[in-house]
Amino acid sequence: MRMVEKETSIILPSVKLLLSVFDSFVKKDFYHAELTDKDVNQLVRPEGRELQFFSMREVDLLSLDMLSKNLFQHCRSKIETSFAV
Numbered sequence: 001m002r003m004v005e006k007e008t009s010i011i012l013p014s015v016k017l018l019l020s021v022f023d024s025f026v027k028k029d030f031y032h033a034e035l036t037d038k039d040v041n042q043l044v045r046p047e048g049r050e051l052q053f054f055s056m057r058e059v060d061l062l063s064l065d066m067l068s069k070n071l072f073q074h075c076r077s078k079i080e081t082s083f084a085v
Helices: 001-008 037-041 057-059 066-081
Strands: 016-023 026-032
Touching: 001 037, 026 066, 057 066
Parallel strands: none
Antiparallel strands: 016 026
């Protein structure tokens, strides 16, 4: 949450850990957070960087590498239900 705030100036009220993996002996954590329209409009984007947001339906249509496809497939139900009311 601190990293997101530092990089984007957005303060996230909550995040959910989706998955922890080790890659070359380095632990990598993957999180999910819900953003409001206000959050998205106030994002600080580093110069020259593009930032896009996708629904899970849209992710299915993207041309992703196998690692990314596996990550989304593995975490899909957690992502879809993590902030369900």
